[in-house]
Amino acid sequence: MALGSLLARMTRTDRWLVLLLMLAAFASLWFVLGRSVGRSLLVYAGDTLAFTAPLDQDRQIELHGPLGDTLIEVVAGKVRVISSPCSRKICIGMGAIQRSGDLLACVPNRVVIRIEGEGGEYDLLSR
Amino acid sequence: MLKRPLALIAALLLILLLSWSLRPRAASDVSRTALIMGTLVEIKGVGLDDKDMEGAISDAFDAMRREEARFSTRIETSQISAINRAITAIEVDPEVLAVLQLGQRISRQSEGAFHPGLGRLLKLWNFEAVSPRVPALSEVNALLPALIGEPVAISGSAVKRLNPDLQLDLGGIAKGYAVDRALAVLRAAGIESASVNAGGDIGLLGGHAERPWKIGIQHPRKTGQLLATLELRDRAVVTSGDYERFFLQDGMRYHHVFDPRTGFPARACQSVSVVTATVAEADALATAAFVLGPIKGLALLERLPDVEGLIVSATGEVEVTSGLKDQIRWR
Incomplete structure (x- = not known):
């Protein structure tokens, strides 16, 4: 009616x-x-932002540092260091990061990897 | 009465307007990282425009580098290196005095569980080596007598080691102090919401804009998983764990948190997280409680004013201070 x-x-x-x-x-x-902001991968060489990319695309990134090349892999939204010229390979041992706010670094080779975007369980991780 | 369905059109326009205002936007945080004191430091700022924030963050990093120049034992010209070389009292900056006094206070409060004079022990264990190994017991035992009693005498602004065999290494506590200095710089620049994270040593200025900061506490035995989260404003959070820097030898885990009374890694805890007003104090207390173990460590944290914490014992049981019980969210 x-x-x-x-x-x-x-x-x-x-x-x-x-x-x-x-x-x-x-x-x-x-x-x-229906759509959240996509997470991004930020890779720094020392203090300089060297590379950024969405996290939903698989890729490998080779970054040159003072000790040599660090090889970073992005697979299924997870980021890990798979090859590093540093002596103790702590960066490889740290495994994969995937949450917003997570950080991964190879301090000797001055490579820093950060995941940025909304929707993380936390802002900062105390470890 | 309306002759046309203006109300319907207005409602649809309102939905459009609301959708636009609620559209997803990238976080307005400004985040920058730098490698300082041998660790990754991340500063996040919320609120000011990007240009002002960038300037303040640069100044905060510079403040941390100044503290590195004062405190690092790897820098020959640092004041700690100068104290370690000197056989007489030497004049130091007020910043160095403040950290030494804090270290001595927490050393006394923890009955020696925290000790600012482990330089020789750390060199002996050499966690920076490609393949670290357990030193001989005799080598470790030879260093212990120097760790009994007060490490330095302070008179005015002059500092002298009380034992020539003792070497200061303020390590974590100096890193925490540098974070506190960075927060002071950000505060002075008019920033009300910021965080400084130096390898897990976290200092918070205000909340994350309107809400508190959400802090994840790493699970000590489940890599990549959280033990708990905390919502905090204007606090410092530091975790000491046996899982970050360690090596395995003969099936045993040897980590970098040493018991000054034995010269070996402390064995009673997997991790300790401390929440208090300053990062330097949180750093020293997390180490002290880790060394003391879950019972004495919890008693220490409960006894001190404005200090909270959670302790995961060597067998995985979790102890929480009374003031933190209602704030913690388990995962």
Whole structure:
């Protein structure tokens, strides 16, 4: 009844306008509710940002430092160091990072890897 | 009555407007990292515009580098290196005095479980080596007499080692102090929300904008998993664990938190996290409680004002100070 009365009062232009607005509203809601900000990988050489990429694309990154090349691997949203010229290989032993705010570093070769983005369980990790 | 469905159109426009205002945006934090004191330091700032924040963070890093120049035993010209070489009293900066006094106080409060004079012991164990190994018992025992009693005498701004065989190494406590200095620089620049994280030594300025900072506590035995989270503002959090720097020999785990009374790694805990007002104090207390073990360590943390903490014993049981019980979220 109410809908019929409403439709009866609408002109053709009104109907098009309402349809357009409804589509835009649904699209906006999908954008807000259905999608979170993607996480990014940031790689620093010393204090300089050397490389950044979305975390949802698998890749390998080779970064040159004072000791040689550090090889970083991104697979299934996880980042790890797979090869390093440093002596104790602590960076390889740290394993993979995947949460926003996680850090991985090879201090001797001055390579720093950070994951940035929203939705992490924590802002900072005490370890 | 409306002749046209203006209300419907207005509602749809409102949804569009709300969606726009709630659209996902990248975090407004400014984060920068630097390698200082042999560790990775990350400073996050929230609130000011990016340019002002970048300038303040650069100044905070510079403040930490100044403390590294004062305290590092790897830098020949540092004041700690100068004290370690001198046979007479030498004048030092107020910053060095403050950290030495803090170290001596916590050494007394913990009955020697924290000791600022482990330089020779750390060199003997040499965790920086490619393949560290357990030193001979006789070598370790030879260093222990120098660790009995007060390590230095302080008179005005002059400092003298009380035993020529003792070498100061303020390590973690100096790193914590450097974090405190960085926070002071950020505060002076008008920043109300910031964090400084030096290899897990965390200092917090305010909250993360409107909400508290969420701090994850690493599980000592499950790599990549959390033991707990804490929500904090204006606090320092430091964790000492046996899982970060260690080597295995003959099936035994040898880590870098030493008991000054035995010269060997302390065995009673897996990790200790301390929450207090300054990072330097949290650092020293986390080491002290780790060495003391879960019972005496918990008693120490409970006894001190404005100090909270959680201790994971060697067998995995968790002890929490009374003031932290209601704040902690287990994972």
